[in-house]
Amino acid sequence: MLNHFKQKENDVFMNKLLYILAILSISVILLDGTNVIADGANDDLTASVSIGSSAPTVGAISCVGGETFTLNSETTKLVNCSATITDLNGYQDINSVRGAFYSSAGEGDAADTRDNYKNATCVFTEAGTGTTRDAECSFTVYFHANPTSWTVYMNATDDGDDTGTNTVAATVNSLVALNVTETEINFGEVALGATSSEITTNIKNTGNVDIDLNINETLYNGYMNCTDVASDDIQTDAASTGIRYNTTNGFTFADTVWNVTATNALADVSWVEADQNGAPTAPTTPLYWLIKLPADGLTGSCSTTIRIAAAESS
Amino acid sequence: MDSFFDLRNNDGYLVCISSFVLFCILMSCPVFGGSFAAAPGTIAFENMLKSGYAETEIFANNPEDVPVDVEIIAEGQIAEWLSFYPESLVLGSHSTGESLVIIRPPWDAANGQYEGTITLVSRPRYKPTHDVQYGLNIETAVILKVSAEVVGEQIVDYSVADMSLESVEVGYGVPLTFSGKNDGNVRVTPKIIIDVYDSNQSVVVLSKNMTADSVMPTVKKTETINIPTESLSVGQYWANISVSVFDEIIYMEMITFDILEEGALLLSGDFVQLISNRPWSSPEDIVRLDAIFMNTGQMSANVKFKGEVYLDDELIDIIESDEMFSDVGSIINLTMYYVPELVGTYRVEGIVYYSGKSTYTKGTVLNVFSDTQNNNFLVEYKYLITMASVLFLIFFSMKVFGGIFGRPKGDMDAISQKYQNIDKSFDDATRKGERLKRKIRHMKYSRR
Numbered sequence: 163m164l165n166h167f168k169q170k171e172n173d174v175f176m177n178k179l180l181y182i183l184a185i186l187s188i189s190v191i192l193l194d195g196t197n198v199i200a201d202g203a204n205d206d207l208t209a210s211v212s213i214g215s216s217a218p219t220v221g222a223i224s225c226v227g228g229e230t231f232t233l234n235s236e237t238t239k240l241v242n243c244s245a246t247i248t249d250l251n252g253y254q255d256i257n258s259v260r261g262a263f264y265s266s267a268g269e270g271d272a273a274d275t276r277d278n279y280k281n282a283t284c285v286f287t288e289a290g291t292g293t294t295r296d297a298e299c300s301f302t303v304y305f306h307a308n309p310t311s312w313t314v315y316m317n318a319t320d321d322g323d324d325t326g327t328n329t330v331a332a333t334v335n336s337l338v339a340l341n342v343t344e345t346e347i348n349f350g351e352v353a354l355g356a357t358s359s360e361i362t363t364n365i366k367n368t369g370n371v372d373i374d375l376n377i378n379e380t381l382y383n384g385y386m387n388c389t390d391v392a393s394d395d396i397q398t399d400a401a402s403t404g405i406r407y408n409t410t411n412g413f414t415f416a417d418t419v420w421n422v423t424a425t426n427a428l429a430d431v432s433w434v435e436a437d438q439n440g441a442p443t444a445p446t447t448p449l450y451w452l453i454k455l456p457a458d459g460l461t462g463s464c465s466t467t468i469r470i471a472a473a474e475s476s
Numbered sequence: 477m478d479s480f481f482d483l484r485n486n487d488g489y490l491v492c493i494s495s496f497v498l499f500c501i502l503m504s505c506p507v508f509g510g511s512f513a514a515a516p517g518t519i520a521f522e523n524m525l526k527s528g529y530a531e532t533e534i535f536a537n538n539p540e541d542v543p544v545d546v547e548i549i550a551e552g553q554i555a556e557w558l559s560f561y562p563e564s565l566v567l568g569s570h571s572t573g574e575s576l577v578i579i580r581p582p583w584d585a586a587n588g589q590y591e592g593t594i595t596l597v598s599r600p601r602y603k604p605t606h607d608v609q610y611g612l613n614i615e616t617a618v619i620l621k622v623s624a625e626v627v628g629e630q631i632v633d634y635s636v637a638d639m640s641l642e643s644v645e646v647g648y649g650v651p652l653t654f655s656g657k658n659d660g661n662v663r664v665t666p667k668i669i670i671d672v673y674d675s676n677q678s679v680v681v682l683s684k685n686m687t688a689d690s691v692m693p694t695v696k697k698t699e700t701i702n703i704p705t706e707s708l709s710v711g712q713y714w715a716n717i718s719v720s721v722f723d724e725i726i727y728m729e730m731i732t733f734d735i736l737e738e739g740a741l742l743l744s745g746d747f748v749q750l751i752s753n754r755p756w757s758s759p760e761d762i763v764r765l766d767a768i769f770m771n772t773g774q775m776s777a778n779v780k781f782k783g784e785v786y787l788d789d790e791l792i793d794i795i796e797s798d799e800m801f802s803d804v805g806s807i808i809n810l811t812m813y814y815v816p817e818l819v820g821t822y823r824v825e826g827i828v829y830y831s832g833k834s835t836y837t838k839g840t841v842l843n844v845f846s847d848t849q850n851n852n853f854l855v856e857y858k859y860l861i862t863m864a865s866v867l868f869l870i871f872f873s874m875k876v877f878g879g880i881f882g883r884p885k886g887d888m889d890a891i892s893q894k895y896q897n898i899d900k901s902f903d904d905a906t907r908k909g910e911r912l913k914r915k916i917r918h919m920k921y922s923r924r
Contacts, residue, residue, distance in 0.1 A: 181873060185869050185870060185873050188869065232515040232516070232535045232537075232572075233515075234513075234537055234539070234572065235511065235512070235513035235537050235539045236511070236539055237539065250821070250841070251755065251756075251821070251841055251843050252752075252755050252840050252841025252842070252843070253749075253840065253841075254751065254752065254755040254840060254841075255755055255756075255841075255843075289748050289749035289751075289768070290749055291749050291750065291838035291839060291840070292823075292825060292838060292839040292840060292841070293841055309516075309517070321756075335515045335516040335517075335535075336515060336516050336517030336518065337513055337514075337515045337516075337517070337537075338513065338514055338515065338517045338618045338619070338620070339511075339512070339513030339514075339537070339618070340510075340511070340512065340513075340616060340618070341510065341511035341512075341539070341616075342510035342511070342614055342616050343510070344510070344614065345510050345600075345613070345614050346608075346611055346612060346613050346614055347611060347612040347614065348608045348610075348611045349608075349609075349610040349611065349612075350608070350609070350610070351609055352609070352610055358610070363614070368511065368513065368539070369513060369517075371517055376619060380615070381613075386610070386612075396610075405612070451612075453610055455610070463608060463609045463610070463611075464609070464610055464611075465608070465610070465611045465612065465613065466612060466613070467612070467613045467614075467615055468612045468613070468614050468615070469597065469614075469615050469616075469617050470510070470614060470615075470616055470617070471595060471597075471616070471617035471618065471619050472616075472617070472618055472619065473517070473593075473618070473619035473620075473621065474517030474518060474621065
């Protein structure tokens with residue numbers, strides 16, 4: 163009897179085992195048919211791969227004429243720089259390029275015509291191939307930009323708004339420049355032994371450095387030549403006569419030591435450069451002139467050449 | 477008065493017109509002041525040797541409306557060391573000119589620092605003169621400050637850039653062009669070794685040692701030398717070029733060039749770009765590719781694009797366009813279509829062939845990704861649904877049929893105990909039956 167019960171127990175167990183195996187088989191068929199599992203050589207295992215946007219890179223930057231720039235007096239200079247942009251998603255993914263030109267102040271600082279130019283005009287210069295495309299940026303630089311080390315910066319953006327940047331070191335030369343608004347000084351009619359009326363010349367600093375002036379007579383070795391053969395010549399730096407100048411309006415002849423010689427050194431007065439943050443205006447400083455004639459010995463008309471030379475202030 | 481305005485009076489009429497014209501001319505005369513600029517403000521020559529050499533450029537800028545003559549004057553300790561090329565300048569209105577400044581310290585200069593100046597004087601070419609009794613004529617000038625350092629140590633520093641070869645027709649030498657900069661303080665004479673290989677880069681067909689021009693300190697120079705390839709036949713070649721200075725190799729590059737058939741340079745073309753209309757697409761999308769070709773030669777040509785398709789740097793397909801006719805100066809699109817089947821980054825690159833010649837290789841990139849927006853709910857979540865169904869079946873079966881793993885141990889123990897009790901009862905009943913049999917036999921024996 164016991165064996166009969168045991169046999170029955172075994173039969174029930176086997177039936178349950180068969181049901182479970184059937185369910186497992188159905189499950190395998192379902193999973194295999196929908197490619198959840200790949201158990202054979204002909205099964206495809208489909209995987210989802212996300213193609214990420216690769217950020218563009220900016221290659222080495224080079225500028226027309228090299229990376230040392232000499233500016234133009236009292237106006238602007240166009241600086242052109244270019245680079246090759248690379249994007250592993252293809253050149254067609256490269257969307258735009260922008261540029262900046264700045265000195266030690268840094269690219270993120272506010273625009274300033276002395277040390278930070280942001281309004282670069284950037285264009286693609288060729289059609290592109292593979293993963294690369296060439297671009298060029300132009301900067302309009304004012305005459306008073308700081309003479310120091312600068313950085314050319316280029317930034318590329320692709321269609322996925324990813325960006326890449328690069329920089330190159332550059333140099334702006336010191337530009338020593340002046341504009342003497344008058345080309346001649348006419349003292350008019352002056353009586354012998356008398357002092358002329360004050361004559362004004364205006365001198366502008368049109369460069370990017372402070373300048374010192376060197377004012378000398380250069381034609382007759384320290385004399386004004388008088389046309390009458392019988393006349394004496396006028397010594398420009400005599401003790402109590404000659405030609406003198408000053409930066410102060412209404413100065414008296416005897417009170418100033420700045421006389422015109424043939425061998426003057428640089429005058430100890432600096433003409434400062436323009437310092438505006440926007441479009442600059444060259445600063446103007448007047449210079450006042452007097453001539454005092456000897457009491458006698460002069461006839462006819464007398465003239466010479468004065469050279470006003472500028473040098474970078476030490 | 478009436479006669480003056482009478483047009484029949486020609487003299488008055490002419491005076492009036494002439495005066496008006498003269499007035500216009502005078503009013504349109506350029507106005508000029510004394511404006512002038514020069515750069516750089518300071519010049520430093522460093523690490524110079526006795527009898528050495530260095531050069532630099534100075535710039536003069538004329539902002540005036542009239543041309544000017546610029547005189548260049550050296551002064552100071554080093555005045556005798558300096559020379560200028562050109563020695564003077566003529567600048568047009570609103571223009572900039574430059575002069576090369578060369579400095580040569582003498583052989584007996586002591587080591588140390590030296591100072592000097594370069595003065596540039598600007599004199600307008602056209603300037604009105606006025607008769608005055610006492611007057612000064614003003615001219616403007618700029619003074620550049622110069623310093624020079626004389627040392628005893630030799631410095632060798634030469635670099636090469638921008639090296640290139642041109643393809644030529646058979647029977648001609650191949651021009652090699654390169655730029656070099658001498659940043660040291662001694663003269664250098666670059667030695668160039670050229671090994672020309674066949675198109676497979678396996679056999680050396682030509683070797684040549686050449687000497688370039690000497691380069692003075694501070695000088696940047698571009699030079700072209702001819703490689704004697706007149707004996708080479710038509711085909712593609714590779715040149716391994718190395719540049720050495722004082723027996724040290726400072727530059728090496730492998731560059732390809734072609735020896736072309738005679739007259740082949742008349743046939744010329746430029747593969748402008750390979751462009752796709754869908755740089756980002758999904759599998760099974762049809763992508764159009766256009767190879768843009770420009771005929772830059774003097775002959776028309778039949779053109780065709782042939783390319784290769786790479787997926788993850790593995791060649792998976794080839795692609796080519798139909799052959800088309802390209803007239804002189806024309807730009808044509810060679811159109812092809814491609815259907816990417818798999819997700820990934822494809823690289824398509826190839827060459828345009830035109831009447832037997834070929835261009836440089838150009839290509840583009842196709843980014844192919846799975847487009848999840850087009851899938852319905854069942855396809856998107858088929859894996860999840862399938863696994864959930866399987867698990868449901870398993871647990872359902874266990875619940876309904878009372879599977880082995882779900883039965884509590886306590887029930888199994890009870891059933892087992894029950895079977896053991898039944899088994900024990902059968903054993904007891906068997907023993908009792910045997911005892912009863914023995915009693916019956918004993919009772920039978922007792923009655924005999």
